[in-house]
Amino acid sequence: MIESDYLIVGAGACGLAFADTLLSEAPNATITIVDERAAPGGHWVDAYDFVKTHQPASFYGVNSTQLGHDRIDETGLNAGFYDLASGAEIRTYFADVLERVLLASGRVRYIPESHYDFERRVLVTPEGETALRARKVVDTTYTAGPIPATHTPSYAIAPGVRHAPVNVLAGSEGEAAGYVIIGAGKTGADACVYLIQRGVDPDAITWIMPQDVWFYDRALYQPGDEHLDHLFELTAVQMEIAATAQTADEVLMRLEQSGTLMRIDPCVAPGAYRCATITRAEMGVMKRVKNIARLGRVQRIERDCIVLDRGEIPTGPDVLHVDCSAKAVRPRPPLPVFDGERITVQFVRTCQPPFCAAFIAMVEAHFEDEAKKNVLCAPVPSPERAIDWLSMTLQTAINTFAWMQEPVLANWLARSRLNGQRGLMRPSAALTPVQAEARKRMRAVTPAAVANLRKLVAESV
Ligand SMILES: Cc1cc2nc3c(=O)[nH]c(=O)nc-3n(C[C@H](O)[C@H](O)[C@H](O)COP(=O)(O)OP(=O)(O)OC[C@H]3O[C@@H](n4cnc5c(N)ncnc54)[C@H](O)[C@@H]3O)c2cc1C
Structure with missing residues (x-):
C-alpha cells in the first residue's frame, strides 16, 4: 500500500502546477503523482513537432520555475511579443521541474505508466495493482481532452484515403499535392500556418470549418511593462462593453472592433470560442486560405469525395487529410472543486489551466472551511461556444473580486509568475496615468458589467 497526504492523478501541466504550489505552501504535505x-x-x-504554447512562456508551467527566456521575439509571426515555448522545451522543463523541484523535496513520489482507477481506488501498473491511500485525491483529468496523436476521429475513413493526425505534417509522410485540414480550432489554425510558412501554396489547402471560431489577440496576454498601458486600456474597454451591450452578439462584435477578438471572415459569425490565442500576423497567414468548407462536420471521407453534414466536396488520392478535430479541453458540467476528500481541478479563471491548478492548491493550503474554499474556486465554464466568452468573463470577475478580499491570495496573485493578469494588480502608486485612468473606469463599471453579463448569459440558455 502507498500512503501520502495527497494523491494527484495526472502529471500534466495542471497536476505538476498543483503539486509545485502545494509543496511550497503546505510545508509538510506529502504527495504521490501518478500518470498513465x-x-x-x-x-x-x-504533441506535434511544431506545437508551441499559444500564450507567452512566462505565464506557463509551474509557479516556482521560469519557462522560456522572458524576451521579446524580433522575427516571425510572434514578433514584438514575448516568447512562446515549443513542445520540446516544455517536455524538458517538466522533466526538470519533476526532478529538481518535486522529487528533490523528498516529499513527492512519482509513479509513471500507472492508471488510477477512481472507482476501486487502486493503481494499475504493469506489475499489478496497488492500493493507494491519501487524505485527498486531486483529479486533474476531469477536463483534460483527447490529443491529436491518439484521438479517434468521429467520421469514417474509406480504405486507401490518405489520412493522418496533425503530427505527420512535420515529417516526410506529411508531403502531399494537396491538404484538407479538418477542424477549425487552434490545431487546425496551427496546421494551416505551418504549411503556408513551409512554402505550401494556400490554394492547395482546403480548410474544413464546421463552425468559425473567435480567436483572442495575444497582444492582450503579455507580461512586459511596455504592453501594460494597452492591457489596462483594453480591459477597461472590455468591461465597458460588457456593461452596456444589449445582446451577446453585440458584446462579441464590439470586442472585435475593440481589438480583443479576431475571426477569419468578417461575414461569418463564429459559433465557437475556445481561448485560442494568436497574433494578428498569424491571422493574416490563416486568411490566405480561401478554400474553406462550411458544410458542417465530416461524416465520412471517400476516395474521391468528403461527405459533410450539408454537402460534399471533392478529394483525391494525392490529398492528405489532416485530423485536427481533437479538442484540448473537454467541456464537462462544473463540479464543486472541493468535495470531501476529492479535489476536482477545473478552470477558476478564464483560459489559464496551470494558473488555475496552482491557485486551487493555494486555496487548499491556506483555507479550512470547504464552503469558503468553493466560493473562492467557483468553476468557470470551459470554453466551447461563442457565448462562453461572456460566461467565463462573468465568473472570472466574480471570482477575482472574492480573491482580492483575502490578503494571502491577493499577495500571491501579485507575485505569481503564472498569473497572466499580474500586471493589472499593480499597486496604484506604480501605475502610469493611462493605467490609473483605466483602473478607475474598470472599477466604476465592473458591477454593471457583472449584472449585464449575468442577464445576457441567462438569456442565451
Ligand atoms: C497546442 C496547445 C497549446 C496550449 N497552450 C496553452 C498556453 O499557452 N497557456 C495555457 O494556459 N494553456 C495552454 N494550453 C491548454 C493546455 O491544455 C493546458 O495548459 C494543459 O497542458 C492541460 O494540462 P492538464 O494537466 O489539464 O491535462 P493533460 O496534459 O491532458 O494531462 C492529464 C494527464 O492525466 C493522465 N491521466 C488521465 N487519466 C488518468 C488516470 N485514470 N490515471 C492516471 N493518469 C491519468 C493523462 O495520461 C495525462 O498525462 C494549450 C493546449 C494545446 C493543445
Missing part, C-alpha cells in the same frame, strides 16, 4: 504516460507533461508528451 511514461513521462511528465501530459498532452505535451505526444
